[in-house]
Amino acid sequence: MAGKVEARRAALREKLVELAEAQIVAEGLGSLKARQLAKEAGCALGAIYNVFEDMTALVLEVNGRTFQQLGATVRGSLEGAEHLDPNARLIRMSHAYLGYAADNTHLWRALFDVDMSTENAVPQWYMQALGELFALIAAPLAELFPEKDRDELSLMTRALFSSVHGMVLLGLQQRISGVPRDQIAEMISQVLGQIGKN
Amino acid sequence: MAGKVEARRAALREKLVELAEAQIVAEGLGSLKARQLAKEAGCALGAIYNVFEDMTALVLEVNGRTFQQLGATVRGSLEGAEHLDPNARLIRMSHAYLGYAADNTHLWRALFDVDMSTENAVPQWYMQALGELFALIAAPLAELFPEKDRDELSLMTRALFSSVHGMVLLGLQQRISGVPRDQIAEMISQVLGQIGKN
């Protein structure tokens, strides 16, 4: 009967992550409460802390899954698009990013809204997943700007990612500059369409 | 002796806004606490709620000032730059936006981090101040794209603002894509430099 405890903990861990994800999907990160979560999982309040360092760690676990999905979505947008010119590929990826964010707004927002102030260590998988995303962007850019060196390409990559992120972020939120999804896509096309033209 | 109460309330209101602003400047929006604020202002905890609907209303007051400063900064960046081509003016404004955000990070972040979920009514001055900012961007764009109609220009304006905002946002925060300020400026120049070229 060895490992009974570990099995139980692993099961609880899994259940908590799934319930937390469901809650974030349904009502956003701000609605995720430890007590409610424990009740839904049928466990004690304190049990959460046997399995996760704190609530932030639990959210980071959810974010890990989200990042996987987001990465897969962006990567998938390139399938069957290898023949397109670099510019069109950039736009496809950006539209995929927009699509994921629009269809999974709460999960996507949790990626950026989670508290990372205290934990000075951003999880390494966070940076790695981001690096993979950046690599997808860098490839078409390298074709567009063959004369640029590694550092210049890296900067351009970050610039474009941040640009698209900004348009999606503000476009999706009512407050600042809320706009229908088609128009966000149009904005992205307009801005990215100019890249590399000279 | 009529109006003694109102004078006191007005003075308290002013003092609270200034203390709140100082606190946000020093340690960010998340560090602003009602009890600490009351202590610093030398008033009762409940006194805050005699003068403001809730803490969010107080923060919105601070944000009002911030928006004024930000607008003035961006507007000021155009002084003596009227002779520059539209593209260069866009870049100047964007660099001014970056400069304000970098020099007043906490105040600037409060503009976007304040809770506006419950209060369905975004203050009208919020939208107005934003509209003025957008107008500054729209002017050079209208020169760059004389063939575009009002709606197209509006979309382009929002697109560029959001792009620049995204680059500044992610560039200034350690987490995602933190980068020295010069490099953020360089990113902006790269992206905006392409606009309107064809």
Add this chain to the structure above:
DNA sequence: CAAACACATTGAACGTCGTTCATGACTACC
């Protein structure tokens, strides 16, 4: 000027939050 009323101010108390930890229960090993 004084008295009585209206209203502003107060801070203890409320409900909620994340997190902790003494206690009691259960597992694992002999």
Add this chain to the structure above:
DNA sequence: GGTAGTCATGAACGACGTTCAATGTGTTTG
């Protein structure tokens, strides 16, 4: 089957924004 060690439990803690009965002050009237 008994015992030592480990784990789960949920009441309790401190901090938070917010409220409201009680207290104090300003204003008005006789």
